[in-house]
Amino acid sequence: MEGSSDAVIVARVLRGDVEAYRTLVERYRDQYARYAVHMLGNREDAEEALQDAFTRAYRSLARCEDPERFSAWLFRILVNRCRTMGARRGRRARTFVVDESALTSAAVDHPADGNAWREEIDRALQRLRPEQREAFLLKYVEELGYDEMSRLTGVGVSALKMRVMRACDRLRELLSEVHSA
Amino acid sequence: MDRIARELRQPVRVSSSLDDRVMSAVRQVPPHARASLWSRLTTPRSVMVTPLTWGVLAASLALFAALGAAHAYQDVHRAAAPIAKALFPKADTPQRAQRVQFVLVAPDAKKVAVVGDFNGWDASHAAFQAKHRGGGVWSVTAPVPVGHHRYSFVVDDSVWVADPTAPRAVDNDFGMPNSALVVPNPE
Numbered sequence: 001m002e003g004s005s006d007a008v009i010v011a012r013v014l015r016g017d018v019e020a021y022r023t024l025v026e027r028y029r030d031q032y033a034r035y036a037v038h039m040l041g042n043r044e045d046a047e048e049a050l051q052d053a054f055t056r057a058y059r060s061l062a063r064c065e066d067p068e069r070f071s072a073w074l075f076r077i078l079v080n081r082c083r084t085m086g087a088r089r090g091r092r093a094r095t096f097v098v099d100e101s102a103l104t105s106a107a108v109d110h111p112a113d114g115n116a117w118r119e120e121i122d123r124a125l126q127r128l129r130p131e132q133r134e135a136f137l138l139k140y141v142e143e144l145g146y147d148e149m150s151r152l153t154g155v156g157v158s159a160l161k162m163r164v165m166r167a168c169d170r171l172r173e174l175l176s177e178v179h180s181a
Numbered sequence: 182m183d184r185i186a187r188e189l190r191q192p193v194r195v196s197s198s199l200d201d202r203v204m205s206a207v208r209q210v211p212p213h214a215r216a217s218l219w220s221r222l223t224t225p226r227s228v229m230v231t232p233l234t235w236g237v238l239a240a241s242l243a244l245f246a247a248l249g250a251a252h253a254y255q256d257v258h259r260a261a262a263p264i265a266k267a268l269f270p271k272a273d274t275p276q277r278a279q280r281v282q283f284v285l286v287a288p289d290a291k292k293v294a295v296v297g298d299f300n301g302w303d304a305s306h307a308a309f310q311a312k313h314r315g316g317g318v319w320s321v322t323a324p325v326p327v328g329h330h331r332y333s334f335v336v337d338d339s340v341w342v343a344d345p346t347a348p349r350a351v352d353n354d355f356g357m358p359n360s361a362l363v364v365p366n367p368e
Contacts, residue, residue, distance in 0.1 A: 016212045018204075025203050034193040047195050051203050058207040121185055140186035168182050175185070 010067035013058070025054055028071055032078050038137050039082040041126045049085050053078040076152050079134070086130045124174035128167050131155075135163035136171070278324040279364045283309075283334070285344065288317030290336045297332030297362070299325045304335040330362040 002023065012020040029050065036046035057064075057074045064073050125133060138149045139160075146157045153160070283295045293311040300306040311319040311334075319334075331350040334342045343349055343358035350359040 018208055018212055021207055022200060022204050025200050029199060030192060030194050033195040034190075037193045037195075038189055043195060047199050050195065051199060051206065054203040055206045055210070058203075059210050118188055121188055125189070137189070140182065141189045171182070171185060 005068065006070040007067035010061060010064060010070055013061055021058055024070065024074075028074060031071075032075060035075075035137055035142060036078060036082055038122075038125060038141065039130075039133060040085060041122070045085055049078060049081040053081045056081070072152075079138075079152060083130070083134070120175060121171075124171050127174055128170055132163045132167035132170065135160050136167035139164045277367065278326045279367060280322050281325045281362070281364060282320060282322040283311065283332075283344070284318065284320040284346070285311065285334045285336075285342065286317050287319055287334075287336055287342070290317075290319060292337050293319040293321075294335045294338075295321060295323070295332060296335055297325075297330050299330050299332070304338060325362070325364050327364050327366045330364065331359040332362055333357060333359050 004023070006024065006027075009020050009023050013024075032053075033046060033050060036049045037043055040046050040049060053074060057070075057077050064070060066073070125136075128136065134153070135149070135155075138144045138152065139146075144152070146160055149155075149160050150157050155163075285293055287293055290313075293313075294304045294306070295309040295311065296302045296304050296306070297309075300309050303309075308323045309321055311321040313319055332344070334344065336342055341357045344360035347360035347362060350361040
């Protein structure tokens with residue numbers, strides 16, 4: 001089962017083998033956790049988005065048109081869940097901390113230390129507008145092409161390029177403020 | 182910007198208990214195999230078959246088509262009989278027969294007979310036993326009713342041979358070679 005293709009596992013699940021789905025969860029859990037954590041800014045919400053995405057994907061599995069590309073289909077669901085949760089978070093006006101353990105250690109580290117640098121990046125990332133953060137993460141972290149980003153998000157290529165450019169400008173601005181302070 | 186991206190590309194691990202939570206949630210969802218009949222019928226799926234499966238499938242389809250054609254022929258024939266009787270009363274009279282000569286070149290044969298729908302496919306029918314005329318030529322002349330017929334030669338009581346000089350019948354009775362014969366009405 002470990003070495004089976006996504007399509008084979010999807011077929012088994014659709015035949016009623018519920019436990020086969022665990023292989024897909026293990027296969028994509030960490031890969032997509034990165035996007036969710038960066039997008040939502042904390043592990044608690046990221047895990048909730050991931051669980052929700054996996055459950056929704058399971059429920060709609062029969063509608064997955066190309067089981068060979070299950071991962072791309074799942075990622076699209078996750079991107080949408082992160083959007084929804086991000087909007088909900090905005091309404092709650094919560095303050096997010098990226099990683100509690102990293103933050104605790106960063107508090108006593110020198111700013112030049114790796115943890116501190118990472119913390120500043122995460123803080124700057126969370127200060128981007130959600131659509132800019134989404135475009136930046138898909139382009140620079142998930143390393144998708146603009147066409148694939150467009151299919152995934154339903155946003156035109158030109159608009160995505162503009163969002164990425166603005167995200168980069170804003171990140172440079174925020175991080176240079178930190179270094180000049 | 183590349184430095185920022187490199188930092189953000191570092192793996193992020195979440196709690197492995199997430200798997201259990203997901204599996205617990207999906208177990209609450211009705212299993213896919215128990216989905217509605219309609220969704221199961223309308224959901225596309227991949228089917229893997231071996232060449233042997235294809236062979237069995239093709240043979241089954243051929244058998245099914247042949248049986249269907251035979252039944253359809255009988256049904257049409259049965260339904261058309263009263264109409265034909267009303268339109269062509271003469272057709273109700275016993276069919277006349279014509280004498281037909283069957284010839285087969287079979288130099289190595291010890292015995293040759295003609296079987297067909299006109300003699301009940303009986304290889305021992307006395308009127309249809311061919312005689313050796315010399316040079317490997319076997320022939321028999323026998324009465325055959327007016328109409329369309331299927332027939333074949335049986336060599337040495339075991340080998341069915343279609344008449345090489347006659348057109349091949351479409352329906353070959355599932356493997357046995359048959360020839361087609363039309364005996365015209367003498368009128």
